[in-house]
Amino acid sequence: MPRYFDDISIRGKLTVIVASAVAALTIVVLVSVWVSSWREVREDVRKELQTARKEFVINEGEHLHEHALEAMTIAQSDDLPLFLLSHDSKAACAWLSKVLSGKKTPINPEDAFDLVAVLLPDGNTLAVVVRGEPVCDARELKWRLPVLSNKDNDPEITNWESDDQKLFELIEAPIV
DSSP states (O other): OHHHHHTSOHHHHHHHHHHHHHHHHHHHHHHHHHHHHHHHHHHHHHHHHHHHHHHHHHHHHHHHHHHHHHHHHHHTOTHHHHHHHHTOHHHHHHHHHHHHHTSSSSOOOSSOOSEEEEEOTTSOEEEEEETTSOTTOTTGGGOOOOOOOSTTOOOEEEEEEOTTSOEEEEEEOOOO
C-alpha cells in the first residue's frame, strides 16, 4: 500500500488527504451533534417527568382530600348515630346501599365508591355494602376493617386488602 501511495500524483494525494479530512470532520460534527441532541432530549424528558410527577402529587393530594371530605360528610349524617346506638344492621345496610347508588345521601360523590361500611366502636362491622354484591351479604359482615388510629378522629386514607385479595383505597372518617 505505501508503494501504491507513492505512485499517485501530488494532485491525487491532495485529493485523498482533503477527502479524508472532510470525511473525518463530517464524522466528528455528526457525532458531536448526536451527543448534544441526545443530552438535550434526555434533559427535556427528565424535566417533563419531574413536572408531571409534581402535578400528579398535587392532583392526587387534592383527589384524596376530596375523598376525605366526602367520607366526613357521609359520617356526619344524622342517621348513623341512631344505627350505631340501636345496632340496627338492616337499616344501616339499606342506608349504605343508597350511599353507593348516590341516592338520597348527604353527598353524591364524584367518584363512585366500591365499598361503604359502618364500624362499631369496638371495630366490629355493623354494615358493609360492596358494589356489585348483594346488600350486606352475611360473609361481608365478617370482614375486619382497620379502625382510626389517630386520637384526633381525623379522616385517614390507606390501602386495604380484603380476605378475597381485592385491594381497596380505604377512607375512614369518625361518626360523631
